[in-house]
Every structure is written in C-alpha cells, then in structure tokens.
Amino acid sequence: MSYQVLARKWRPRVFREMVGQEHVLQALINALDHNRLHHAYLFTGTRGVGKTTIARILAKCLNCETGVSSEPCGQCSSCREIAEGRFVDLIEVDAASRTKVEDTRELLENVQYAPTRGRYKVYLIDEVHMLSNSSFNALLKTLEEPPPHVKFLLATTDPQKLPMTILSRCLQFNLKNMNPERIVQHLKFVLEQELVPYEESALWHLGRAADGSMRDAMSLTDQAIAYGSGKITESEVSAMLGTIDQTAVYDVVTALASYDGRAVLAAVERMSEQAPDYASALAEMLAVLHRIAIAQALPEAVDNSHGDRERILQLSQQMPAEDVQLFYQTALLGRRDLPLAPDPRAGFEMVLLRMLAFKPQGVIEMPTQALPQSNTPIKPVAPTAPANIPANPVVSNPVVAHVASQIPPVPQVSAPQVQEHQAAQPTPVAQAPAPVINQASAPVAPASTPLSAPQPVAPAAMPEPPPFDGPYDNVPDDEYAEYAQAPAYYEAPTVAGQDSVSVGHGVNEPKKSEAAQPPAAAILDSVFNSPAVAAAVETVVPVPKPITPEPVRAKPLRKVPYEQAGPQDWTEIYLGLGVTGILQSTVANCQLTGRQGNTFQFVLDENNSTLFDVSHEKRLADLLTDYFTEAIRVSIQLGKITAETPAMMAIRLREERQLQAIDAIKNDPIVQQLIAQFGATLREDTIQPVN
Template structure:
C-alpha cells in the first residue's frame, strides 16, 4: 500500500476528533441533536483550519443510515462511501474550476430530483467566492428556497467577495486559526501513534511556521520526517525552515542584561556561522522583547507560542522595564535603518552596541520654590537640593565673588551662585507674584530676589532716575493717542478702548469714581500704562476703569459691562441690555427683543451677583425683554468696530507705499481684507 500523508491519514472523521473550532462544533451538534437544520451553511476561514472536513462530517451526519445525529456510526454504507469520497448524493464542486454560469445551471438542473441513496442530497461547493456574478445570480433563488431533500454547504477563504444576497441566505460560521500550543499538542499525539522520535522544541518551530493552519503543520511535519530520516530534531527543523536559532537571540539578550559586550559580540559571531538573515534576527529580537514587556505588565498573559514561557518570565524579572522599552525602540529603528548599513552584520552589531551604550536615565524631581523663611537654613534648602541633583556649573569669576561692593550694588538681583541660574529657570513657573493694590506704587518691575540665596526679600523703592526712564519708555501695551487724533485704527476690545463718557454726568463721575488701577507718574487717564511683569512671556491684561455706583448712568453702562468678569450667554445678555433707569441700588434693564430668545430667569440672578461683586455692595437687577430706544453695549461695539475698519481702510488708501503700488504697478487694494490692528 502506498504511503498516505499525515494530513489525509489523520483527517477527522467525527466531530469528536476535530481539533479546535468548538464554537462551530457546538452549534452544529445542537442543531443535529434537536433537528433544527438549516438548508444552507457557509464555512469561512483561512486555509487548513477544517472547512471542508467539517462539511464532510456534517454530510455524514445527515445521511448516516442509523439516523440524523451528531455522532455518525462510521460503519454503514453511507458513512464509508462519504469517507472514501464516492457517495453519489454528496456532490462536491470546485468553484474555482467551474465559474461559468452554464456550469451553475447544469448543476442546479438536478436539484429537483430526489437523492439516489441517501436521506439528503448535499451540495458541497468549495471556494465559492470564485463563482462569477452571473453564477451567483443563478444560484440565488435555489439557495433561498431549495427542495426539502437538498442541503447546501459552502466553503470559502474570502467571504468579503461573496455578495450580500448570498450571505443573507446562509448560516455563516467563521473558523479560527489554530494557536501554536494546540498544533504542538496535536502533532505530539500523531507522532506518538506513528512511532516517530521528536524533540519538543522542534515541534514548536513547526507550530509557529504553520501560521494557524493544521494542514500546513502536518505537511511540514511530513517534510521534517523526510529531512531528518525518520526523526524530528530542532537542528534539522531549523535548517529545513531557515529560521533564526532562538538560543542566539536569548544569548544576545542575556549579554545585554549583563552589560557584557564580549559575550554580546560572541553571540553574533556564533549566529553568523549559519549565514542568517540579520533583518529576521532583529525581528526575532523584537518579538522576544515584546513578549517580555507583556510578561512584565501582566505575567499571566505571557505568550507561550515558543514553548519558553518560563524563560520569558525569568528575563522579565531580570531586566528593568525601562531597559526593555529602550531596547525595543532601538531595535525598531535599527531594523528600519539596516538596509543603509554597509554590511548587514555590521548593522546588527551597531544596533546591539547602541543598546549596550545607552541607558535610560530617570527624570530628576523638580522641587517647588518655597516661601521666604526667617531662617537662613530654610532659605538655602532648595539650592542644596538642586546642587545635589544637577551637574556642576562653572564657578563664578574670582573678581565678582570677592568684591563685596559689587555684591552690594546688585543686591536687587539674585546673588551669583553656581546653581542659581538653573534654580531660577526651573522654579520660575511656580513663582507667585504678589498682587499690587490700587493705591500702592507698583513694585513688579523691580528685580526679584531668589529666596533660595537670600535671607529675606529685598525691596528697593524706585529712584527718580528710574521713574524718569519709566515715564519716557512707553510700555508695549500702551496705546498713546495725540489730542487731535480721531478714533484709533486698531481696537482690541470695543468696550476697553473707548474714552470715558463725555456727558452731563462727567463731572460727577470724575469726582466720585476714581479708576481702580492708577497709572504711574500721574499720567492722563487716556494713557493707561499696563503694569510691568518680571516674566517676559506673560502678557498683562489691559486695565479697565470701573464706574462707581453713584456715577452709573445709561450713557456709561457700556463701561460697566466692559468691567464685568463674565462670558458666554450672561455676557451676551448684559451686552444687549439697555439701562433705562436706576434708583439707588435698583437697576432696571431692557433686553433687546431681537436677542431675547436665549434669556432665562437665572440670568437675572447671575447678573445681580456679578454687579454686586463689581460695586462691592448689594444691588438688585430687573430685566424685561422689549424694544430698546438707545444704543446697547453690543451695538456700540459693532459700531466702533466698523468705524475703526473704515478708518483703517482710509489710512491704507492714503499710505504712500500703497499709492505708489497702485500708480506704478496697477495694484488693487482688496478692501474686504483690511482689518484694524488688534
């Protein structure tokens, strides 16, 4: 008798002998036992996972002479003929070779006839996705309503190519890939029956090379038996498959863990004797590092696809997690750059040496700056902490450190120290600047003393010379307007940039309501100087002139709204309100009916609370939607914005450069793009 390959010799004959696919077998067994059979089944999955095998077992269960059950006898004529692939009522069709619509029509012409010997006429169509579109259309009606004695069993490796109309007429079962553990266990049982000596590590190589296919694993096992002359060894299987010796990968990783460069290069030298694929070697190293990282994060989820779970867990305990992450990233980038290396082996060695050279350094804890303390020791502790953690800085010059007069002259600035610049740059974001009160001179511009190097904060009042310099030097946020200048071309916010109200209440307002923030050097109210800040990146807010309660009138209601710290719907409500009257602390507002859709009663109470905080005393507010008779703050802002845009456009037209471009080059000014400066 001729030799029969393992894949055919050990093909399952019953559901009990089938390896894996329990989720499919359970559904079929229950359907057979309870006589709940569908007329069409679709089995999908990659090659060699059991699609055709399960379909043949199902056909045997349907036509067994003992009756329909999930356990065919295997002895009757129908079972024997189906096992030998010669049962007349089991029509197997290779759709890859019969794709034409004429073949499908010829096949379906016999569907109406009763089975010859069996209980059911079973059509097993393999690789059904290869049928043409017309063949699918010809199959649709019969597949949806076949005669009671017909069952369709379809198998495919590419269900995405099947029309939805076919999928909707079948019960679909998706078969899974086999994991290496299941494949190795099944191969062990087969080789023990065949009395073939084998090594367990060799079976793991075969299980991983099968890539989820049991048929491929058996075919590779046949090849390994022939290659090893009746036995299966790891060395023979590695030579046959051309895979990287896993021991060399472990040797390299062990040398990296021990920081042994000699052993590391020795492992590469030993692996080079087998002329390996160095890119594949890096891939194996990446896969091992990935498994170790998973074992470190979740030991119970460690992968055993190589049969070396214990060794992976040991390495996970031996190597630090940050080292594993650095090794993985280095190997990943090295594999990308390997084609650029002059020699593949040199590229691999450089990647490994890079892993050996670089070590992850933990981030130093950044101390927060402490508040000034009365004791000198407490003030110096942050500096001592940074001096211990940071590298030494160059020592200050001898002349600077020895001259007490120069230190006294620069008392306002931080004293020179080897670590002072680093401390200042690290701790500056956490510094808290003291708020200036309205009546006090601003000291924010004075240099700040570093608490870590001084006994107590040093404050120097501004001298006359410094005051003159500050008065002459314009602040970057000041917008100075000459008396004869009209409305400014740029406007950051319409409410903040407008001059005080020039109405009948001007004298009373100026006498009874002083600005909250007083400008320096008795500057006019129109030239508001923003307070200077020691932090160059911080942009100071524009000061807002508040209006006193007794000076609040409908004419300066827009100034009150500009000073409220609100946003969203409440800001929109206040901006679209008109102040129609005030009796003491009672405010009567009319909300523009155009914008009254989003108004609710809570806005009235919230605006009352905001105005109470603004004036510093309790007030009451009543809001009634209706028609406004004067300009609301929102309408005024739009008007001022449009005026500024028109002014900016006129300024652009009068600009000499623009006029020359128009005159000499025929340029055109796009008026819709002109916007006032913010």
C-alpha cells in the first residue's frame, strides 16, 4: 500500500474531529439538527484552515442515508463515496480552471434535474473568486432561487473580490487562522498515533512556521519526519526551517534585561555560530518584547502559544516597563535600518548597544541635597598690590624685553630736527601713552648705547596702571604718532609710580630713509604674532589668581518624622526618597495635598502627566514605606498645582545657581581687567554653574 501524506490521512471526516473553528461548527450543527438549512453557504479564510473539509462534511451530513443530522454514520454508501470523492451528486468545481461564462452555463444546465442517488445535489465551487464577471452574472439568479434539491457551497481565500450581489445571497462563515498552541496540540496527537518520537520544542517551531494553516503544519511535519529519519528534534527542525534558535534570542533579551554589554555581545557571538538571518533575529526579539509588555500590563493575558509563558513572566519582572518600550522601538527602527549597515551582524550589534546607550535615566535633573535659598551674589575680594614691587623698575617683564629686542632700531634725530618737526606737526591730542618697559634694577640706557634685553626675573602681579601723564622727552614726535596708532594689544601694563621710557629706539645708528622703514604697526604685528613671543606670553606673563569664594555649604537633610509629615514637608521628604527613572517624572511633579492616617493624597500636574501610570502609586507607596518604616498608601489624582513641587524647586534652584554664576563671573577681577583693557564682552549664555 502506498504512503498517504499526513494532511490527507488525518483529514477530519466528521465535525467533532475538526480542530478549531467552533464558531462555524456551532452554527452548522444547530442548523442541521433543527432542519434550518440555507441554500447557499460561503466559507472564507486563508489556505489550510478547513474550508473544503467543512464543505465535504456538510455534504455528507445532507446525504447520509440515515437522515440529515450533524453526525453522519460514515458507514453507508453515500458517506463512503463522498469520503472517497466519487459521489455522483457532489459536484466539485475548481473555479480557477473554469472561469469562462460558458463553463458556468454548462454547470447550471443540470441544476433543474433531481439528484441521482442522494437527497441533495451539492455544488462545491472552490476558489469562487476566480470566476469572471460574466460567470457571476450567470450564477446570480440560480444562486438566489435554486431548486429545493440543490445546495451551493462556495469557498474562497479572497472574499473581497466577490461581487456584493453574490455575498448578499449566501450565508458567510469566516474561518480563523490556527494559533500555534492549537496546532502543537494536534501535532502531538497525530505523532503519538503514528508512533513518531518528537521533541515538543521542535513542534513549536513547526507550529509557528505553519502561520495559522493546519495543512501547512501537517506538510511540514511530514518533511521533518523525513529530514530526521523518523524522528523530530529541535535542532534538525531549526536547520530544516532555517529559523533562529529561540534560546539564542532569549539569551540576548536576558542580557539586555541585566544591562550588561559584555553579556549582550557574548550572546550575539553564540548566535552567530548558527549563521542566522539577523533581520529574522530582530523580528523574534520584537515578538518576545511584545509578549513581555503584555505580561507587564496583564499577566493573565499571556498565552503559551510559543511554549515560553514562564520565561516571559520572569523577564517581565526583571525589566521596567519603560525599558521594554524603548527596546521595542529601537529594535523596530533598527530592523528598518539593518539593510543599510555594512555588515548585518554589526548592524544587529549596534541596535543592541543603542538599546543600552539610551536607557532612561530620568526626565529632569533633581537635587539630592537641599541648597540655601539666597539671592545674594558672591562678591569677590578686591586685589591688593604686592608689597615687593621695586621702587623704580625699568624692564622687569621678560616678555616686554623680548619684544624690545625683536623691534628694529629707529634712527635717532637731533634736537633741531625735533624742533623743526614739532613746528610742522600738530601736537597729538588724547593719544595713548607710548609703550614702556619696566626694569627692576637697570638704569635708563644712555643715548650713546643701544638698549639690550636683560635676564628674566620673577614676575609680579600687575594691577591696572594709572593714566600716563609723564614727559615724552626720549621719543620723537613723529615716531610717537606712529606708535600711538598701533593696535591696543601692544600696550604693556605698567606699575604706578614707575618711570616710562621708549621701547626699541636704538642710538648712534646711521640715519635711514623713511621709505626703507616699514610702518611701526606692521612691525609690532609681526613681532607679537611670532611663535617665540606667543610661547613667552604663555609661560611668563603673570595672571592674577581670582579670589575663590567660600564654598556654599548645603544644609543637611532632615528626616521628617512620620507623625509630623504634612504637605509643608513634601520637598524634604522627596529628597530623602531617592526616586529615579520614569517614576521620578511623576513624583517630582506631584503636590502633597493632605493625608488621612497612613494614606497620602497627591495631585499630579496635569500638564506633566503624559508618563503617568497607575502602577506609580504602588511604587511611590513602597518608597514612602521604606522612608517612614510604616505601611503607607498613596492616592494620585490629576489636577491643578497650587504649591511648589520638587520639579519646580529644582528649576528655581537651577536658575538661582545660574544667576550666582553670572554675578561671580562679572565681579571676577580678571574678567573686569579684560573688559577694561581689551574691550572684552561677556557671553552670559555660555556660563554654567558648577554643581
């Protein structure tokens, strides 16, 4: 005897052998038992859910020799012939191969004749949506008013393609897809009857791969038996289907739940040994995260359709609800972007690392200690002049001395030339003083010798110099006019009470033409932009140290006694709770309005309630219970806020710290000196307070 495939061998022969579709079977059984039969039935649903099977059982019930009932005998000639597909009064038509109107007319020519052997002449038209419009029009009148001995049984996988005129003439039954749990139960029964050893986890793979079709599940089971040489194992079924091992997916999710990046990458490494499809792995992760979210919202709604109910419930206890939502959304977007990654595994790993990188850490930065509420700005102490400044220094700053050595000598002019030049040139008005050099120990150089740079000495603090009102005897007027037009950064600071001398004027030099000398401003610009001067400025120019104010001492938190706890103590109670995560966004925006015994009543700002969840009441009650060491109950209602919440307090303290930081910068002596001497401006938007 030849082998018969499982899908045909285990095809139901009576209604009680059907798996699922109870909503359809109940209507048909009641109609048969009470003799309330319609002349046309339409069965819709995807492939392999039992449309043709139900139609054949219904034909058997109508023509059983024992009478019309929901339980055909299965032994009479009519029942046997229908089961074997050779009953003359059961006309099965494949509409996909007979779409022409001529075929339909030929079929309907015999409708008026009585059945040959049975009680009813049954027309079973499969895939009826494939008929042409002309065929439907030819069928309309007969379908609406057929002879009493005719029954039409129509089956289709695409009812949307049927005309409304056909749908309105039939009783329509929509068959549902089979869930994996029901498929696995039926496969267990079949394999036990067939004496085929199996692993239950392998059957779950087959049930999910069937995608709701019982016929596909039976066909895949046949294939798995052949692949495994008479047995069904999980590893062989996974290899046959090319699916991801569910254990590897759960390893990745478990590592994510522990927020351990090393464990996540190790789980991916183990998964990569199976050469998986990483897009399918992300799809499996999405399914697992979806079931975890359902378990957190309604644990009793989690079914065992994947054989993993216990593990799902365990993960739902380990992962916060906000993390599950974040992981789901990240995996969803990562699945879309995975084809853009240069390597599928690298893209998969980046999706997992992105889940850990963007783990929620709270919505707003909340203080952990109470700060003093004061609007008094911090006033810096005014700097005092150093006590060790030389009485008459000339060159004490090595940088200025180095600058002097870099400037080319300027030709000396005689006194008559000066007088002639002064007569020809107007006297400068409101000009800046000439650049000077401070020297601690060396006297003013005589007119007959050039000025050389002395050895560096220890720098001293330089307060702001007074306006220069001394004589300009050592500087020719024309040269001073050029120096006065030099950039502001050329002016070197001086110390009050010191003599001022010119910089870089050589003596006893041969006179050069004015055309051969470059402008003084260009000379100074090249000198101050030289690397040597820049390095010397960084290492030698003294910078006065700002006076550091006394640090603000945060007053210690006091623990509010349970008996005295009230709305006025809510901010101090909040600071002692240590709230984190999404719960912080809810609790920080709450106002304690009152308490009745151990029940604390809160009002949540309705403008900041988007992340509120009813479970936050229980979590806040647990924190308060730990704080007071008393059993606390919490009631949170949405409404208007009438007092300062912890979130408002955090914003207020942050603004106060910002104002104190701005005042401290404005009153800093270095900043004031930069503004006064160099025309600097202060960008207040870049100032950040130090926590």
